[in-house]
Amino acid sequence: MTISNTPAITPELVASHGLKPDEYQRILELIGREPTLTELGIFSAMWNEHCSYKSSRIHLRGLPTKAPWVLQGPGENAGVIDIGDNQAVVFKMESHNHPSFIEPYQGATTGVGGILRDVFTMGARPIACLNALSFGAPEHPKTRRLVSGVVAGVGGYGNSFGVPTVGGQTRFHTRYDGNILVNAMAVGLADADKIFLAAASGVGMPIVYLGSKTGRDGIHGASMASAEFDDASEEKRPTVQVGDPFAEKLLLEACLEIMANDCVIAIQDMGAAGLTCSAVEMGAKGDLGVELDLDKVPTRETGMSAYEMMLSESQERMLMVLKPEKEQLAEQIFKKWGLDFAIVGYTTPTKRFVVKHGGQVMADLPIKELGDEAPLYDRPHIPSPKLPVIHAREINAPLSIADALEKLIGTPELCSKRWVWEQYDHVIGGNTVQRPGGDAAVVRVQDGPKGLALTVDVTPRYCEADPVEGGKQAVAEAYRNVTAVGGKLLAITDNLNFGNPERPEIMGQLVGCLKGISEACIALDSPIVSGNVSLYNETNGRGILPTPSIGGVGLLDDFTKSATLAFKAAGEAILLIGETKGWLGQSVYLRDVCGREEGAPPPVDLAAEKRNGDVVRGMIHAGTATAVHDVSDGGLLVALAEMAIAGGIGATLDAAPDATVPQAWWFGEDQARYVVTVPQQQLMTVLSKLKTIGVPCQQIGVTGGATLSIAGERAIEVKALATAHERWLPAYMNAAN
Amino acid sequence: MKSAVLVFPGINRERDMARALKLVSGNDAAMVWHADTELPKGTDLVVVPGGFSYGDYLRCGAIAARAPVMDAVRKFAADGGLVLGVCNGFQILCESGLLPGVLMRNAGLKFICRDVHLRVERNDTPFTRGYQAGQVITVPVAHGEGNYEADEETLKRLEGEGRVLYRYCSPTGEVGEAHNINGAAASIAGIVSERGNVLGMMPHPENHVEDIMGSTDGRGLFAGLAEHLKKAA
Numbered sequence A: 001m002t003i004s005n006t007p008a009i010t011p012e013l014v015a016s017h018g019l020k021p022d023e024y025q026r027i028l029e030l031i032g033r034e035p036t037l038t039e040l041g042i043f044s045a046m047w048n049e050h051c052s053y054k055s056s057r058i059h060l061r062g063l064p065t066k067a068p069w070v071l072q073g074p075g076e077n078a079g080v081i082d083i084g085d086n087q088a089v090v091f092k093m094e095s096h097n098h099p100s101f102i103e104p105y106q107g108a109t110t111g112v113g114g115i116l117r118d119v120f121t122m123g124a125r126p127i128a129c130l131n132a133l134s135f136g137a138p139e140h141p142k143t144r145r146l147v148s149g150v151v152a153g154v155g156g157y158g159n160s161f162g163v164p165t166v167g168g169q170t171r172f173h174t175r176y177d178g179n180i181l182v183n184a185m186a187v188g189l190a191d192a193d194k195i196f197l198a199a200a201s202g203v204g205m206p207i208v209y210l211g212s213k214t215g216r217d218g219i220h221g222a223s224m225a226s227a228e229f230d231d232a233s234e235e236k237r238p239t240v241q242v243g244d245p246f247a248e249k250l251l252l253e254a255c256l257e258i259m260a261n262d263c264v265i266a267i268q269d270m271g272a273a274g275l276t277c278s279a280v281e282m283g284a285k286g287d288l289g290v291e292l293d294l295d296k297v298p299t300r301e302t303g304m305s306a307y308e309m310m311l312s313e314s315q316e317r318m319l320m321v322l323k324p325e326k327e328q329l330a331e332q333i334f335k336k337w338g339l340d341f342a343i344v345g346y347t348t349p350t351k352r353f354v355v356k357h358g359g360q361v362m363a364d365l366p367i368k369e370l371g372d373e374a375p376l377y378d379r380p381h382i383p384s385p386k387l388p389v390i391h392a393r394e395i396n397a398p399l400s401i402a403d404a405l406e407k408l409i410g411t412p413e414l415c416s417k418r419w420v421w422e423q424y425d426h427v428i429g430g431n432t433v434q435r436p437g438g439d440a441a442v443v444r445v446q447d448g449p450k451g452l453a454l455t456v457d458v459t460p461r462y463c464e465a466d467p468v469e470g471g472k473q474a475v476a477e478a479y480r481n482v483t484a485v486g487g488k489l490l491a492i493t494d495n496l497n498f499g500n501p502e503r504p505e506i507m508g509q510l511v512g513c514l515k516g517i518s519e520a521c522i523a524l525d526s527p528i529v530s531g532n533v534s535l536y537n538e539t540n541g542r543g544i545l546p547t548p549s550i551g552g553v554g555l556l557d558d559f560t561k562s563a564t565l566a567f568k569a570a571g572e573a574i575l576l577i578g579e580t581k582g583w584l585g586q587s588v589y590l591r592d593v594c595g596r597e598e599g600a601p602p603p604v605d606l607a608a609e610k611r612n613g614d615v616v617r618g619m620i621h622a623g624t625a626t627a628v629h630d631v632s633d634g635g636l637l638v639a640l641a642e643m644a645i646a647g648g649i650g651a652t653l654d655a656a657p658d659a660t661v662p663q664a665w666w667f668g669e670d671q672a673r674y675v676v677t678v679p680q681q682q683l684m685t686v687l688s689k690l691k692t693i694g695v696p697c698q699q700i701g702v703t704g705g706a707t708l709s710i711a712g713e714r715a716i717e718v719k720a721l722a723t724a725h726e727r728w729l730p731a732y733m734n735a736a737n
Numbered sequence B: 001m002k003s004a005v006l007v008f009p010g011i012n013r014e015r016d017m018a019r020a021l022k023l024v025s026g027n028d029a030a031m032v033w034h035a036d037t038e039l040p041k042g043t044d045l046v047v048v049p050g051g052f053s054y055g056d057y058l059r060c061g062a063i064a065a066r067a068p069v070m071d072a073v074r075k076f077a078a079d080g081g082l083v084l085g086v087c088n089g090f091q092i093l094c095e096s097g098l099l100p101g102v103l104m105r106n107a108g109l110k111f112i113c114r115d116v117h118l119r120v121e122r123n124d125t126p127f128t129r130g131y132q133a134g135q136v137i138t139v140p141v142a143h144g145e146g147n148y149e150a151d152e153e154t155l156k157r158l159e160g161e162g163r164v165l166y167r168y169c170s171p172t173g174e175v176g177e178a179h180n181i182n183g184a185a186a187s188i189a190g191i192v193s194e195r196g197n198v199l200g201m202m203p204h205p206e207n208h209v210e211d212i213m214g215s216t217d218g219r220g221l222f223a224g225l226a227e228h229l230k231k232a233a
Helices: A011-016 A021-031 A037-047 A097-102 A104-120 A143-161 A233-239 A245-260 A274-285 A306-311 A324-336 A367-372 A401-408 A460-465 A467-484 A504-523 A588-592 A606-622 A635-647 A662-667 A680-692 A718-734 B014-025 B068-078 B088-095 B152-160 B219-232
Strands: A070-072 A079-082 A087-095 A125-135 A165-172 A181-191 A206-211 A264-269 A289-293 A317-322 A340-348 A352-357 A360-366 A432-434 A441-444 A451-457 A488-497 A528-534 A547-556 A573-577 A627-630 A651-653 A674-678 A697-703 A707-710 B003-007 B030-033 B045-048 B082-086 B102-104 B112-120 B136-143 B147-149 B164-169 B188-192 B198-201
Touching (some): A037 A274, A097 A104, A104 A143, A104 A181, A125 A547, A181 A547, A206 A245, A206 A274, A245 A264, A245 A324, A274 A289, A274 A306, A306 A352, A317 A324, A352 A367, A467 A627, A488 A504, A504 A547, A606 A627, A635 A707, A674 A680, B014 B219, B068 B082, B082 B219, B088 B102
Parallel strands (some): A087 A528, B082 B198
Antiparallel strands (some): A070 A079, A206 A317, A264 A317, A289 A340, A352 A360, A432 A441, A573 A697, A627 A674, B112 B136, B164 B188, B188 B198
C-alpha cells in the first residue's frame, strides 16, 4: 500500500488543525507513521472538543441516564423514551453558537436543520421544536442584527420544513455580547419497536450516501466551534454552512419511507465533521471497518480533494447501511423524492477506516481508536467562590411595589417574547394545544388523548453565582413548568454552554452545574437521555454566563386536562403553594430595579420541589385548579401579573404578611412555588387537604376586576400591564441601530 | 365528498388538510403526487394545501404552478370543479392563472403566525355556506408572503362581482389597516375565480376544526363544501 504524503506535515499545519503537540504525538504513536493531510484532517475532526467531548466526557459519565422508560440514552443521534402504546418520543437539544454569531441567519437555520436530522435519523417524525437563545445586552451594537437574523433563521428553517416551533427562551445579557447562544431542540414521535440506530452490522454491506451534494461549505466547522473567538472571527464566515429546509423536508419523507419499507440496517446523519464522523461512528459502533470511495460521492463543485470531502459540513446529508436486497427499492424511493443516492463504500471486517480517491488510498486508520482513543482530559477545576446571602432587610426599595411591577413586566428579561414566536409557525400539524407564552408548550400525540409538555429552562445568573444550585434550579424549573400544565416530567436533554475549559474556574462551573443537574435529575426522577456540550464560548478571554440549557419532556395522559396560566373567572381564590422566605439574591428585582447583580441565588430544595409538584399536578388532574403558573423570574407579583394579563382579569391581593419585607415577598425568587386558582366552593377542602399533607399553602387574594390591587398600594390596570409587557421587544427591534 | 389533496415536494400542511377533510366529511382524501397527470376518478374537490412547494426559492408557487398535475387541475376547474387553495395553495393558484393577482411579502417583511379574525363577506357560495354572511371567524395564519395585490381594474372587478369571500377584520368585524395583518389590498384574505368555483385564501381553516383543540371556526368551510357536494350528487 502506498500513501502519498504531500504536503509535508509541519508543526504549523498541526497547530492550524487545532491539535496540540501532545495530541499529535498520540496520533504518531497510534498509527506508527506520519499521517497524510487527509488523515490529519480526519483526526482534527474527530478529536476536537465538539466531537470528542475530551474535556467534558469524564464528568458526563456520572449523569443519571437510566430509567425503565428510557429506550435509548446518550450516545446515539438522540435520546428515546417510551410513553406507552408502542409510542416513543425521540428528542435532543444542540447548540449552534459560533456559526450563529458569525452569520446569524444561516447559523440558526443549520442549527435547527441539524437537530431535526438527529431526530428523524432515529425513525421519528419531528412534531415540535423549541429553542433557547441568549443574546448580548440590548445596547450592544451587534445585538439587534443578531436577534433579527437568528429569529428569522430559526423560523425560516422550521416553517419551511413544517414542524411547529412551540416554545423556548430568549434572554439578553452583556456576557453574551461577543458570543451568543443558539440552542435548538427537536422532539419526534416514533414506534417504540422501530427505532433506528447508527451501528452497522454485517460485512460487505453497501454504505449509501443520501441527500444533498457535498460542497466546500462548513469545512472545519466543528473545529471552529471548538475554538475561542477573537476580533478576527468574522473572517470565518466561509466555514458557516448554508441550510436548505426544502432538501431536509425531502430527506425526511424519503428516510421515513425507506424505513417503513424495512430497507435500513443502520443510519447516521452527517452533522459536525460530516462524512468523517458519520462513517467512523457507523463502523466503530458495529465493530466493523469501513471503506469509502470518494469518487462516488455526489459533489456540488468540481476538483474537490479527499481532504475537503472528508471535512465538508454540507447540510442535509445522511449515511446509511442498506439491506442489500432492498437496494433497488431504496434507490427508487430516493429518486422519487429527487435526492442523490450513491453507494460510496462497503463495510469490511478489518476495523480500519480506508478512504480512496482517484484510485489512491488517502487514509487508512484504525477505526475504533479514532473515537475511543480520542484524548480525554481531567482538566483542573476549582469551585466557584460562595457568594454572601443577601438579607431582604438590607435592600432599600427605590420604587413602590406597583411602580416596580410596571417596570419589571416590561424589562428585556421579563417582557413578552411574542415578537419572536410569532415568526415561528407554531400551529402546523394541528396538534398544538398550548402555544408559546405559557409555562410549557403542550402538543397532542397523534389523535390523543396523550399530550407532551415541552419546555426549555435555565437561569444563567444563578449558575454563575452558584453552579451547583444553578444546575439544580435549571432542572427544577423544567420540572415546574411541565407540572404547571399538568404534565409529569419524564426525561431531559441538556445543552451545556460554557467558556474555555482550559481555565480552572470555567471547568469548575461545568463540574458544579453537572453536579446540581445530576442531583436534581435523580430527585425528580428524570434522567438525561441526550445532550450536547459547547465549550470555548469566549471572546477575547471573556466567557459567557454558564448556561446549561435543560430541555424537558413530560407526559399528560389526557391533554384536554392540561392547565393554563390565565385567570379564568372572577371571584376565584388565589393560592400560593410553596414556602416564601423572600429571597432577593440574584433576583431580577435586585438587578433591574435596584441595579445590583449580586448575592447567592435561591437554594433549591429538591424534596420540596417534588412534593409541591406532585400536589399541583394532582389538583390539575382532579380539576380543582382552574389556573396554574410556576413562580420564577420576577417572583410572585410578576407571576400574578402574567396570569392577569393572559386572562384579561385582575385580582385583589392581600398586603404582604407583617413578618415579611414587602419587596421580598412580592419579588423574591424562592423556588418550588406555584400560584393556583381554585373556585371558592373548593377552597376549604383544598386548604385542609394541603395542610394535612404538610404542603405550605395560603390564600393571597381573589380574582376579579380590571386591576391588580394590593392592599395599601396603587391599583394597576391589567390593560396597562399588558401594554407594558408587550411594548419593549417590538419597539427595540423597530428602532434604528 | 371525494377530495384530492395535491402533494408537491416541500408542501407541509397536507396532513393537516387531509385530517380536517376526513373529520368533517368522514371520507379519506386521496393524496395526489405532483408528477401525476390525472386526478383520481370521481374527484369532486381538489385541495392545494400549504407549505413551501419546491422550497419556494423562486417566486412562491411559481414552480408548482407548472407541475404536471396542474394541467389536470386546470382542466378540472375549467369543467366547473371545486378547487380550494390555502396559503401556498393560494399562491400556486395565482401563479397557475386560476386566480388573478399575486401574493407579495408581508408588509412587515416578517413571517407571521397568529390567530386572525376574518369577516365572511357572503354565504351564498359553496365555500362560505357553512357560515352566516358578516360572521367573524377566528383562524390562524402562518405565512411570510400573504400580501394580496392586483391591479386596480382587477380589484374593482373582484369587489364588483362579490368575489372577495374573506377579509381580515377586528374581533367585531370592522375592516381597516389596524387589522390588515399583511398589508393586503382591501384587507383581502380570500377570493374566488370568475365562475366562483376556485377559492384561494391565506389563513388556515384546517387548523381550527376540533372542539378539543380549542376552536372549530374553520369547520364551516369544509362542512359547507360537504353539504354542497352532497346536494350536487
